[in-house]
Amino acid sequence: MKSYLAVDIGASSGRLMLGNVVEGKLRVREVHRFKNSFSLRDGHERWDIDGLIGEIFTGLEKLRQEGLTECTLGIDTWAVDYVLVGPNNEKLADPISYRDRRTAGKITELTAKIPKQDIYERTGIQFLELNTLYQLYAEEPERIRQAEQILLIPDYIGYVLTGRRVAEATNASTMQMLNLREQNFDRELLNFLKIDRNQFAELTDAGTYLGELQSKWHERYDIPACHVITVATHDTASAVVGTPALGKNWAFLSSGTWSLIGMELPEPVCGPIAFAENYTNEWGAYGTYRFLKNIMGLWMVQEIARNTDYKYSFAEMADQASQYPPFRQLIDVNDPRFNHPGHMITEIQDYCRETGQEIPGSIGELAQCVYGSLALRYAKELEQMKRMTGREIDSLYIVGGGSHVAMLNQWTANLAGITVYAGPSEATAIGNLCVQMIADHELGNVREARELIRNSCAIEEYPPQQGDTSLILKTYNEIISNK
Secondary structure (H helix, E strand, O other), X not given: OOOEEEEEEOOOEEEEEEXXXXXXXXXXXXEEEEEOOEXXXXXXXXXXXXXXXXXXXXXXHXXXXXXXXXXXXXXXXXXXXXXXXXXXXXXXXXXXXXXXXHHOOHHHHHHOOOOHHHHHHHHXXXXXXXXXXXXXXXXXXXXXXXXXXXXXXXXXXXXXXXXXXXXXXXXXXXXXXXXXXXXXXXXXXXXXXXXXXXXXXXXXXXXEXXXXXXXXXXXXXXXXXXXXXXXXXXXXXXXXXOOOOOOOOEEEEEEXXXXXEEEEEOOOOOOHHHHHOOOEEEEOHHHOEEEEEEEEOOHHHHHHHHHOOOOOOHHHHHHHHOOOOOOOOOOOOOOHHHXXXXXXXHHHHHXXXXXXXXXXXXXXXXXXXXXXXXXXXXXHHHHXXXXXXXXXXXXXXXXXXXXXXHHHHHHHHHHHOOEEEEOOOOHHHHHHHHHHHHHOOOOOOHHHHHHHHHHHOOOEEEXXXXXXXXXXXXXXXXXXXXX
16 A cells, blocks of 8 residues: 655644545545744744754654655645755755735835736736745845755755755746746746846646655654655645546635635636736646635634634634624725734724724624625635636635635625535645655546545535625625725
């Protein structure tokens, strides 16, 4: 029986998940889990990248102690952040988080020199200040000159493990620096940033063999032999692979710290409406595109929990939210003020006060405000996608941690008027595992992978309930338009 290991690291936690196919069913178990966060060091919010790599070896040692001698391994993480590697093959500094404030105002500065529409036509990627394009624009010029290589987080981890450098395409596309027509880094953007093409590694597709663990790691740790595969290294790309969708008329929602709602398409959609609505065309696995919208997700609920010293679990917060009538207070979850506020609860309350709404006070009211506003935003974006793509959407697959919030799932089904399917919550790790299995010829393609997932995982169904939601949608649109 072959063993596959997903190293799946998000912005708040990471995990190592071991997968096997047993009697036609995918069996997945957590081997090791650890926390992840950034902290203020040297004037910037930085990730502890060495600490994350150390956690990977801790998980591998656990597996070896269990008797595992060999496995295939794939790595996925969040997008856009990078490590600068110097001439001595060591990082120049710990990577800076996308939530660092150094990119504030950089879109305005950069697009005063290169028009927004030109960048969008070249890249098809939405404008977010966290994009790698603006991070590199804000980077210290001397650091750029010193860097022999610029590697995104999962590519850097893969490099440390194997000694081989690549730029995996599903993640590289999020940088807003790849040219859709040339299928490579855009030359004008590189020239503008004074970056040489050779400072980026070769673009590599998901499912490509990367290499074996370097011998020095076996000398330092008692770990299994690992055959590293470059999976869909962007966590959303892996989550889409791990979405157990049927048919053609479906959309996905990867619901976690961020809510990524979109469609898997064979071609990008870069028209004027997509540009105006700031939609993105990230490259997907196996020649697809993730046409999607970034929405501020459960980050807001996580911050409410933090503001109350984690007095309530997320399940308790959802339970308390259910005790209040829905849609009493509505906010634009994508307002930049919620990206990294000093105090999320105060920010939500100020928004409601400024828009003439009742001010939420209790945990239940605050959580209800966020969940209701998220559901409304999801319904709004599904309608937008139908208009832009000319395709019908009759089902929405919600994967990730947010798939457990039944109330949010049902409200989304009601407002969008479509059936919602929720689960699996570990779709990212599962998608990571499935790419490894396809590369290893245990699965033939993504269709087979999704059939395996449907036959192996519990998936909840939420049919839309009858009721007139037009007034709620109208009120929501008025609030976000007038803000």
